[in-house]
Amino acid sequence: MSESFNWHKAVTKKWDQNVAFWSEKSRSMWNEGSRSGIIPFVKRYVPVGSQMADIGCGDGYGAFLLSEAGYDVTGVDISPKMIEHANQISGDRLIFKQGDLAELPFEQHTYDGLMAINSLEWTEDPKHALDELYRVLKPGGRLCIAVLGPTAGPRQNSYRRLYGEDVICNTMMPWEFEQLASETGWRTLDGYGVFKEGVKEDVSHMPKPLQQALTFLWVFMLEKQ
Template sequence: MSETFNWHKEAERQWDSRSDMWGEKSRTMWEEGSRKSIVPFVKKYMPAGTIADLGCGDGYGSYLLSKEGYDVTGVDLSKDMVNKANQRVNDHSQLRFVQGDLADLPFEDEQFDGGMAVNSLEWTEVPAAGLEEMKRVLKPGGRLCIGLLGPTAMPRVNSYRRLYGEEVICNTMMPWELQQLAVENGWEVIDGEGVYKRGVEPHLIADLDEDLKQALTFMWLFILEKK
């Protein structure tokens, strides 16, 4: 990166500029689209308790978690996103939002029972540092649901210009890379599940190995546990 490029400030600027667009799409994604299976996946592996939504965007996923009985604190780098998220709070005593950086979270050590990070680790300059911060704020044995953009996800285009040597704010990874990163840094992989584009029918992939299933995904969901 050049001396004049600041990943944190550029990421904040770009996500502020996208907040209106994101707000228009968010509810559909969580209720009908690529994110509709995430809350059920979280419920399967995390009992009700305190949960941090790490990279919460406009807070719709946090809101859905609070409706399921979780005590949710959402955090996002974008001030505009957090402002939109706070409009959801109203009388929801189990829902709050703060601005913060995933690589320097504004929380105490071991503050949360669990965490959720959907398509957010990719937007950190050093994903290993972001993952370490997520581990820091979870209690021992705490679990993290993390959603990673898969190989077929169009949003991965945000990192494409790096091939020209340009400075980008997206660190795309393959699912196997995140899995290896997690294992090397004190996490146990509990389970994984794919989110696929239309046209990938369940019966077509049922007998494939996990690495082949991951290769077809729009998003891969992990459940990680802090050792």
């Protein structure tokens, strides 16, 4: 990466420019698309009424659904314009604030649970970002985190790195993320895959790495040890 490249500024600019595009997609993803199973999944592992943060909340719709499910939620995003858009959503148990996953604006052991959906990929140092999530979570707290699978089109955001160009999407395979988590103090409790429509066969009998190889998205539930 060139010395003059500033990851933080580049990512902020990218998402500031994508507010309209993202807000159009967000509701369909959360309501009936690739993210529709996430809130029910969270409810299985994090008690309703818990203090939670949605890290990389984007337009805020996922954080809103989390608050509607009965959680006290803080939505955080690196993009000021995303937060400006998110603040148009009202909720008694919901607030938003601008913040960087690489340096979260919270004290140690603040939250009972965290949600981070496709946000770790947009950090310069995913290991450091995962450590930040660990820091702000209470001991024994749960983290619902999702990373793009090998079949996901948005992985193209990192393609130009093959030309030696600076990119702002640090894509990783689900099994790479799981190894990173296990090496940094997390225990994997559960996980599930989201598949494209072309995957019509029931793949539940396959070993997990093969299932993950077919996914658009893999959603993990981790516990801070």
